[in-house]
Amino acid sequence: xxxxxxxxxxxxxxxxxxxxxxxxxxxxxxxxxxxxxxxxxxxxxxxxxxxxxxxxxxxxxxxxxxxxxxxxxxxxxxxxxxxxxxxxxxxxxxxxxxxxxxxxxxxxxxxxxxxxxxxxxxxxxxxxxxxxxxxxxxxxxxxxxxxxxxxxxxxxxxxxxxxxxxxxxxxxxxxxxxxxxx
Numbered sequence: 001x002x003x004x005x006x007x008x009x010x011x012x013x014x015x016x017x018x019x020x021x022x023x024x025x026x027x028x029x030x031x032x033x034x035x036x037x038x039x040x041x042x043x044x045x046x047x048x049x050x051x052x053x054x055x056x057x058x059x060x061x062x063x064x065x066x067x068x069x070x071x072x073x074x075x076x077x078x079x080x081x082x083x084x085x086x087x088x089x090x091x092x093x094x095x096x097x098x099x100x101x102x103x104x105x106x107x108x109x110x111x112x113x114x115x116x117x118x119x120x121x122x123x124x125x126x127x128x129x130x131x132x133x134x135x136x137x138x139x140x141x142x143x144x145x146x147x148x149x150x151x152x153x154x155x156x157x158x159x160x161x162x163x164x165x166x167x168x169x170x171x172x173x174x175x176x177x178x179x180x181x182x
Contacts, residue, residue: 016045017176031176049175052168059165066119066158067111069151073122074104116162123155 011020019030026036034041078101085094104122111118130148133140 014176015042019176031174033175045175049172052172052175056165056168056172059161059168060115062161063111063115063119063158063165065154066122066162067108067115069154069158070104070108070111070118070122073126074101074108077101077104116159116166119155119158119162123152123159126151126155 010023012023013019014021014028014031014033014035016033017028017031019028021028021035024036027033028035033045037045077097081094081097081101084090084097103125107118107122107125111122130141
């Protein structure tokens with residue numbers, strides 16, 4: 001009985017991700033780079049990566065407003081806590097407000113790792129506080145309505161931008177262009 005051994009064809013590295021590809025293979029199996037495509041096709045692939053990186057940077061800039069609001073809430077609750085504790089001698093309120101301050105600080109820090117989750121959580125906490133406040137004092141719904149609309153709008157825009165950034169980052173990872181900080 002004769003055994004046949006197949007000698008693997010020499011592979012060449014993909015120009016985009018360095019994954020081994022077969023000579024004459026149309027596209028890289030790892031990243032989709034047009035390995036044997038025209039220069040125009042290769043340039044369009046590279047341009048697509050550059051465009052996605054720009055879109056990631058833009059969406060990340062848009063999430064900064066929501067992140068800033070999270071830290072502003074932390075500072076606001078810190079100041080309110082100190083006021084209620086040391087000026088109004090209301091230590092239970094001070095403890096609650098300092099806990100809320102800590103909660104927003106944690107969310108602000110988490111927003112660097114997971115902007116979507118942190119901003120969404122902060123948004124729900126903000127809405128919960130507003131709803132509780134309306135049950136306590138129904139007229140509070142209209143107090144500072146313009147500021148509340150601005151805050152809600154910034155949170156919604158931040159959530160939407162964080163979702164878009166996640167989508168673009170996944171597309172870049174699929175294209176093996178994971179570095180988004182360039």
